[in-house]
Amino acid sequence: MAGKRVRVLVIDDSALIRKLMTEILGADPGIEVVGTASDPFIARDRIKQLDPDVLTLDVEMPRMDGLTFLGNLMRLRPMPVVMVSTLTMAGAQVTLDALALGAVDFVAKPQLDVARGLGDYAAALVAKVKQAAHARVSVRRPTAVAPGEYSGPVGYRTTDRLLAIGASAGGTEAIREVLARMPADAPATVIAQHIPAAFSGAFAERLNKHSRMTVLEAREDQPLLVGHAYVAPGGRHLRVVRSGARWHAQLCDDDPVRGHRPSVDVLFDSVARHAGGNASAALLTGMGDDGARGLLGLRKAGAHTIAQDKATSVVWGMPGAAVALGAAADVLPLDEIADRLLASASAPRPSAAKAPAPAAVIASDRSPRD
CATH class of the missing domain: 3.40.50.2300 (Response regulator)
Known part of the structure; x- marks a missing residue:
């Protein structure tokens, strides 16, 4: 174009x-x-x-x-x-x-x-x-969710791991697919999707129907629990804060960041500050570059970081910007991201990196649309 x-x-x-x-x-x-x-x-x-x-x-x-x-x-x-x-x-x-x-x-x-x-x-x-005009368009097919079929690692009954996900254009379905692949006892998960205030509650309800986890719209000072995922309310920033042995949700009405509230960068920055190497994060399809700098901060703090690959992204703006910054340890097709998040959550925590290494790009046989 x-x-x-x-x-x-x-x-x-x-x-x-x-x-x-x-x-x-x-x-x-x-x-x-x-x-x-x-x-x-x-x-x-x-x-x-x-x-x-x-x-x-x-x-x-x-x-x-x-x-x-x-x-x-x-x-x-x-x-x-x-x-x-x-x-x-x-x-x-x-x-x-x-x-x-x-x-x-x-x-x-x-x-x-x-x-x-x-x-x-x-x-x-x-x-x-x-x-x-530059988006990769394909017919969406629902990811099946059947109790007992999950074959990946299980046993995350702990409060010392946290997952974070950010997305924009194409992200409602991408997030649904990632959560559909999670077990019921997956680590607490926080989500920032660019979405209006009138839509975020319905979005959380829809995710809940397609996930073994319990998916909620985040509330102020809500404890972040194992087996639960928390969606940032439209029009409000979501941050993670540490309170004793637990993480809690914090909501605020600060100015939009790069035009967005909720902002993925705001969420990721808070996760880097309060969870650091105990976190794993994925930046999915979306327009612009929100979340790219936040993902880099997470990687420097010792978190495992993932960007969705170009071939499976509807819009490779946000994950592409993260890859260009060296913010992603892995660049993966959408259907591999949940397993990688879970695997990294069960691995020993690395030390914070002084300088990020090149991303490990996993080849996909699906051709991107330029």
């Missing part, structure tokens, strides 16, 4: 939203809105005629809902899709369903009142559409 404008098809039943999104996207010199569609049947024909690079897709539309259309699209002609969602509980459930079907990312419905933040919305929409 280097040097080429991203060709976008806007699909929404609202004429006002189609007009607004066309103006926002068309104002960027790197984007060309090649057409619009008011329902999936019109969209189907325009995809064939216009061959866009990216779709923006609403959910509630006449004649066929957006999820049905997305499922058909990802089965017959997989391509990058950015969902346009409402910031409601119902909107959260539908958006998470869309991400499970293969959508790259999502944005909230635009506020039509400029005074309420249209500028911020426009910047997010443009950035996500541009990044989606």
Whole structure:
């Protein structure tokens, strides 16, 4: 896509939203809105005629809902899709369903009142559409979770190990797959995923249904227990603090870091400070570089660090930035990350490294999309 404008098809039943999104996207010199569609049947024909690079897709539309259309699209002609969602509980459930079907990312419905933040919305929409054009798109298939089938190491009944995971675009499904491979007694796990406040509770509930661990949205001063995973609430930073023999969750409303709250760097920095070599961390698919510096700090503190590889990342922005910094001890396909986290949690703790060694890149037979 280097040097080429991203060709976008806007699909929404609202004429006002189609007009607004066309103006926002068309104002960027790197984007060309090649057409619009008011329902999936019109969209189907325009995809064939216009061959866009990216779709923006609403959910509630006449004649066929957006999820049905997305499922058909990802089965017959997989391509990058950015969902346009409402910031409601119902909107959260539908958006998470869309991400499970293969959508790259999502944005909230635009506020039509400029005074309420249209500028911020426009910047997010443009950035996500541009990044989606480079995303690796594939049909998602759920990871089976059946009690008793886990074959990896078990026996983590201890409070002296901690796992940390960070992600952004593509991360809701990547985190689900990692947690689905964990045993019920895995070390306490803290998670920072870039997600709005209205969505994080539904995200934690969904993860809980697909994991042997108990998955919760983190609460202030909550003890971090074995067999539990804690998701940072949308719009709040999550930190880990030590209190006696236990770690606790600490939530705060400090300013966003590199545009994000929760920030992966904020979480990883706190884990490096309070857990150090007792921690293992993974940075998964995502846009930008949040978490890369935090992963480097963890590695220097003696933690075992992992970055998801390019071939299995929807967007190799955050893990790619970590690899470039030398922050990752291992670069692994998504389906190997859980086992590596568990193995490192059972290994003797190394001393803090003065300078990171080159990452051990594990080859994958899956071809990345450049």
